[in-house]
Amino acid sequence: MPKFERFGNQIPFCEPAWYQGHHTPYYTEKHVQFRARVREFVEKEMKPNIDKWIKTGYPKSLHEEIYKTGLGAILYPKEYGGQRPDDFDAFYEVIMIDEMARCGGGGVLGQGGINSMALPPIMNFGSDYLKELVLRPVITGKKACCLAISESGAGSDVANIETTAERDGDFFVVNGHKKWITGGLFGDFFTTAVRTGGEGMGGISLLLIERDTPGVNVRKMETQFDNAHNTTFITFDNVRVPAKNLIGEEGQGFFYIVHNFNHERLVISISAARMSRLCYEEAIKYALKRKTFGKTLVQHQLVRFKLAEMARQIESLHDFVERTAYQFASGVPDAKLGGQCALLKVQASKTFEFCSREASQIFGGSSIVKEGQGKLVERMAREVRAQAIPGGSEEILLDFTIRDAVAKAKRLNSKL
Numbered sequence: 001m002p003k004f005e006r007f008g009n010q011i012p013f014c015e016p017a018w019y020q021g022h023h024t025p026y027y028t029e030k031h032v033q034f035r036a037r038v039r040e041f042v043e044k045e046m047k048p049n050i051d052k053w054i055k056t057g058y059p060k061s062l063h064e065e066i067y068k069t070g071l072g073a074i075l076y077p078k079e080y081g082g083q084r085p086d087d088f089d090a091f092y093e094v095i096m097i098d099e100m101a102r103c104g105g106g107g108v109l110g111q112g113g114i115n116s117m118a119l120p121p122i123m124n125f126g127s128d129y130l131k132e133l134v135l136r137p138v139i140t141g142k143k144a145c146c147l148a149i150s151e152s153g154a155g156s157d158v159a160n161i162e163t164t165a166e167r168d169g170d171f172f173v174v175n176g177h178k179k180w181i182t183g184g185l186f187g188d189f190f191t192t193a194v195r196t197g198g199e200g201m202g203g204i205s206l207l208l209i210e211r212d213t214p215g216v217n218v219r220k221m222e223t224q225f226d227n228a229h230n231t232t233f234i235t236f237d238n239v240r241v242p243a244k245n246l247i248g249e250e251g252q253g254f255f256y257i258v259h260n261f262n263h264e265r266l267v268i269s270i271s272a273a274r275m276s277r278l279c280y281e282e283a284i285k286y287a288l289k290r291k292t293f294g295k296t297l298v299q300h301q302l303v304r305f306k307l308a309e310m311a312r313q314i315e316s317l318h319d320f321v322e323r324t325a326y327q328f329a330s331g332v333p334d335a336k337l338g339g340q341c342a343l344l345k346v347q348a349s350k351t352f353e354f355c356s357r358e359a360s361q362i363f364g365g366s367s368i369v370k371e372g373q374g375k376l377v378e379r380m381a382r383e384v385r386a387q388a389i390p391g392g393s394e395e396i397l398l399d400f401t402i403r404d405a406v407a408k409a410k411r412l413n414s415k416l
Contacts, residue, residue: 001025004032008039013311014281016098016318026091026322034085034092038071038099050106053228058108060186063141066109071096073139075116080123080135090328094270094321101274104376105383107229111144113271114183114229117264118147118191121206121256125248130208134189146187148178148209148234149257155180155389156396158193158257159201163236165194167243172196172207174215174239180390184218184232187211193253201254206247215239225386226379262334262341264391266324269341269348272387273317275380276352279359280310282377287362297362306358313351320344339404342397349388356381 001023008015018024045065049058066072067083074092076082085092100109115138122130122145137143154161163176174194181190190209197203209216215237223231248256284307287297297303324344327337359377360367366374367381388394 002027002029004029007032007035009281011281011284013314014277014284016277017315026326028087030085030087031091031095034074035095035099037069038096039102041066041069041071042099042102046100046103046108050103050108050228053108054106054226056228057185057230058228060111060144062109063111063144065141066112067139067141072112072141076119076123076135076139080131081139090266090325091322093267094325097267097270098274101271102278104275104278105379105386106226110229111183111186113267114147115139115145116267117260118145118189120260120263121191121247122208124259125206125252125256126208127244129244130247134208138189143188144183144186145189145191146181146183148181148184148190148192150180151177152179156392159204159254160199161193161195161204163192163194165196165205165207165241167196168240170243171240172243172246174207174209174236174241176236178234178236180221181218181232181234182390183229184234185220185230187218190216190234191247193257196250196253202251204253204257205250206253206256207241208245208247209236209239209241210245213239213241223386225382259334261392262337263328265341265345265397266321266328268387268391269317269324269344270321272345272348272352273314273321275383275387276310276314276317276348276355279352279355279377279380280307280314282374283307283310283359283362286366286373303362306362310355310358313354317347317351320347339401342392342401342404345391346394346397346401349384349394352380352387353384356384 003021003023004018006021007019010020012020018027063072070083073081073083074085074088074096077084119135119138122134134145138145149158151161151163163174163178165172165174178192188211192207192209194205194207195203196205216239217235218232221231221233287303287307290297321344324340360381363374363377366372367377370378
């Protein structure tokens with residue numbers, strides 16, 4: 001089992017265990033080299049600009065810049081302009097997301113994650129025409145593709161979306177709206193869930209809608225969390241979409257969406273795990289130097305307890321992330337990972353919420369102002385709900401996990 005040279009902050013638990021000299025069954029020397037390249041990009045190109053970009057939005061040109069480094073398209077096959085390593089596995093993505101999350105929220109380069117959710121339905125089920133239209137321009141950073149599913153009355157309840165697409169000759173006429181659509185201001189294409197049939201999941205299809213189609217309107221929504229990316233509200237008013245923009249088969253949209261959920265939940269969990277770790281890192285560094293009542297904070301037993309509880313939960317979460325990534329890397333069918341990915345995301349958001357709160361308590365008044373030593377902790381406190389709600393709320397996912405477990409238990413019992 002390999003062990004690699006130490007990397008990054010060596011205060012215990014401020015980095016994943018394999019960064020701090022622990023043996024690992026998951027990573028190789030190629031992963032180590034990739035990690036160094038991503039960290040260099042984050043340190044040089046992202047972190048110095050994050051405060052400015054939170055106010056202005058990050059430049060869309062950053063997508064092409066990271067593509068030129070060879071880091072921006074590791075998820076995608078070379079035939080579409082991708083930069084997937086020959087030995088690619090899920091742990092390359094774990095490293096990429098984990099390292100980029102070191103910015104501590106703010107959404108810089110968030111479109112990369114959104115592309116990774118909006119493109120798979122086209123890659124897996126789209127026609128050659130749609131692949132040619134969308135994949136290479138998006139993968140190379142020239143354009144962007146957003147996932148447009150949620151509506152005012154249908155967030156986690158995807159089966160009840162109301163946006164309609166009625167057939168009219170060689171077109172679908174789309175009417176309705178989409179809400180909380182991440183990256184909409186960047187989006188050139190929208191992988192859009194529409195109702196082409198009757199009620200329920202069987203009436204849902206996916207259409208690719210181009211941004212410049214008449215009747216499409218996108219506006220920014222202000223958010224609780226700092227957002228160098230953007231969250232948007234999209235309306236469709238008699239939008240005529242060519243029938244050839246149907247992704248896969250009509251009526252199969254719900255299946256295509258669900259097929260993609262597990263990956264989305266893994267992505268969110270990796271990010272939340274690193275932001276939890278950042279809360280701990282900021283808190284322990286502050287506690288080592290801040291004095292109260294003649295002692296540093298770490299000399300107070302209760303503060304040490306807070307730090308220990310943060311570390312315990314972070315390490316447990318990261319192990320869960322790696323175990324889940326290993327299932328993806330081992331080729332476990334997506335349909336078998338639903339309960340595990342749902343539970344992982346809940347564990348991630350609850351750990352992040354706990355660590356954010358405890359870090360805020362350790363920083364005290366410095367954690368409630370957007371400047372000074374506690375500004376990163378303040379920013380992450382507003383980021384928590386942005387991890388807990390998208391991709392399925394905690395309550396929905398916990399219920400799904402046990403419903404899935406009960407269904408499997410019943411099948412097992414029927415064979416006894």
